[in-house]
Structures are given as C-alpha cells and as structure tokens.
Amino acid sequence: AQSVTQLGSHVSVSEGALVLLRCNYSSSVPPYLFWYVQYPNQGLQLLLKYTSAATLVKGINGFEAEFKKSETSFHLTKPSAHMSDAAEYFCAVSDTGAGSYQLTFGKGTKLSVIP
C-alpha cells in the first residue's frame, strides 16, 4: 500500500520568495514520484518525476524536487516565485512493484503568490 501526505493545504509566498511545497510518501517498494500542477480551470500537467535515477530532479518552469529516501520525502522547490506559479500542486506516488502501477495522489497544496 502506498500513500502521500502533503503538508499544508494552502501556502502563500511573496513574489520573488522561495517556494517550498512539502510531500512525504509511504511505499512498501521503491517508488516513482511525481509532481503535477493544476492551473485554474485546467487539467493536471506533469511538472517533474523521479524514477530512481538522479535524486535531484529538475522540471518545467524552474521547479525542482529532491528525493530523500531516509526522510521519505519529495519536496518541491523553486528559488523565486512568479505570479504565474499560483496554482494547485499535487504530489503522487506510483508503486513500481508487481501490480497495477496506479498513481496515488496527495490532497493537494494551493499556492498563492502575493505581489
């Protein structure tokens, strides 16, 4: 069984400030991990994914995430927030063991960027 916990349903940052969105996972096998972004009135778009290669993963729009096995974390960061980053962000885990390769999503973190 696998699960994802996103700490903080709402995060507000000032424009130009660091963005840090937290994600912790639970998985009985080595996981694949994903961050998706949902802009208002749109579907989910893949930001980045970890698939057991480099632990620091770079994604689109200047975002990156670091896989830390000891902390079971996959936090999403961006050095400098832009107004266009305001959206909802979802962390997800995929079970790579024998089975269905389903994605389990966290409940999401809504990011607000203050001018």
Add this chain to the structure above:
Amino acid sequence: DADVTQTPRNRITKTGKRIMLECSQTKGHDRMYWYRQDPGLGLRLIYYSFDVKDINKGEISDGYSVSRQAQAKFSLSLESAIPNQTALYFCATSDRLAGQETQYFGPGTRLLVL
C-alpha cells in the same frame, strides 16, 4: 489538437438521470483512467483499464460504470446520478515506457447533479 479530450466539459443534470462522460486520446496509450476531484480530497481513482479487455475498479467505483469501446476511447457512466457525485472528473492515459508510469490528463468535466 489536445492529446486527451473529454466531452462534455460542463454538465448539469438532475438526480436519477443517467449520464455518460466520454474520453478520447490520440497518444496511442494502452492504459486509461477515470478520476474524480473534490476540493480538499485530491484525485481519487474510479476505474482503470489496461487494455480493451481489461477493466478494473478503483478506490471509489460504487455508482459508476465504464466502457472501453476501443483503445482510444474510455467512457464513464453514472447510471442514476446523485448530488454527491457532483465533482470534477478527469480522464488520464499512460504508457508504461521503460518502467516509468507517467499519466497524462484531459482538461476535465465539471459535473453538477441537482
């Protein structure tokens, strides 16, 4: 054109009505999924299909049914809609490429059941 399309984009219906949400994809993927999104709950899996003859229930399949008419088409039906099925519904597709499961999402269907 979008790789994953959903129709309709918005739908209002009444309790007890049967409705169908449709999903089509041009990505050539074998796997297709239906999720619902509710505020504060994230996305929850309703049904998934790994090919035309392989359909499986997800976390919250009660009250829903699906049909995989072709590799590219996967429909979700609510046989008798109820108000707590009001939600945003997403279709997704994936292709297990080199052991990496990445899902691609459609734009969503916003359903309101009165």
